[in-house]
Amino acid sequence: MAGKILVTYASRGGATAGVAEEIGQTLADRGIDVEVRPMHEVQNLDPYSAVVAGSAIQGGAWLPEAVQFVQKNRAALDEKRCALFLVCMTLAMPSAEKHRQFVSAWMEPVRKLVSPVAEGLFAGAFDLHKVPSFADRLKFRVSMLAGVWPTGDHRDWQAIDAWAASLPPLLGV
Numbered sequence: 637m638a639g640k641i642l643v644t645y646a647s648r649g650g651a652t653a654g655v656a657e658e659i660g661q662t663l664a665d666r667g668i669d670v671e672v673r674p675m676h677e678v679q680n681l682d683p684y685s686a687v688v689a690g691s692a693i694q695g696g697a698w699l700p701e702a703v704q705f706v707q708k709n710r711a712a713l714d715e716k717r718c719a720l721f722l723v724c725m726t727l728a729m730p731s732a733e734k735h736r737q738f739v740s741a742w743m744e745p746v747r748k749l750v751s752p753v754a755e756g757l758f759a760g761a762f763d764l765h766k767v768p769s770f771a772d773r774l775k776f777r778v779s780m781l782a783g784v785w786p787t788g789d790h791r792d793w794q795a796i797d798a799w800a801a802s803l804p805p806l807l808g809v
């Protein structure tokens with residue numbers, strides 16, 4: 637019998653958590669045993685046959701705690717199939733398709749640690765009020781006023797569902 641799938645994520649503002657929940661729901665709708673957990677709650681990968689891991693992007697990179705999760709669990713992940721995803725605002729910009737290759741490169745440090753069977757690149761959500769640093773808020777406000785930086789929720793649930801629906805054979809379930 638196929639084992640349990642872990643969908644795990646690192647999120648600061650909640651958008652990536654929502655993407656992870658959606659991926660988990662899509663898998664569960666297909667009769668797959670799935671658990672969705674923030675990375676900081678995951679101590680041990682033994683109960684899972686495969687892992688889907690994702691992070692919000694900040695400063696053109698996975699969140700540090702997400703990279704640390706992969707580093708810490710590298711040996712266990714080597715023995716399982718894993719899929720990776722990221723959530724960012726660059727893919728919410730006009731003509732986002734032109735940026736996909738650029739965005740995909742942000743996965744490279746994680747690709748050096750594990751060999752994913754699939755990668756999902758998703759537009760996220762941005763709320764200036766949730767940015768804790770004053771300096772960052774100022775920077776984003778200027779970019780927003782210049783029309784460069786998008787705000788609001790740009791998560792494309794159809795794209796997320798389609799990616800999640802493609803995972804079972806790749807994850808061996």
Ligand SMILES: Cc1cc2nc3c(=O)[nH]c(=O)nc-3n(C[C@H](O)[C@H](O)[C@H](O)COP(=O)(O)O)c2cc1C
Nearest residue numbers: 647648649650651652692695696724725726760761
């Ligand atoms: C401090 C900060 C830095 C960010 N840096 C980037 C970035 O370099 N590139 C990008 O495309 N999005 C960037 N974003 C946008 C986030 O990736 C996006 O809002 C994402 O949906 C956040 O997910 P979360 O709510 O799960 O934290 C940044 C957001 C914040 C708050």
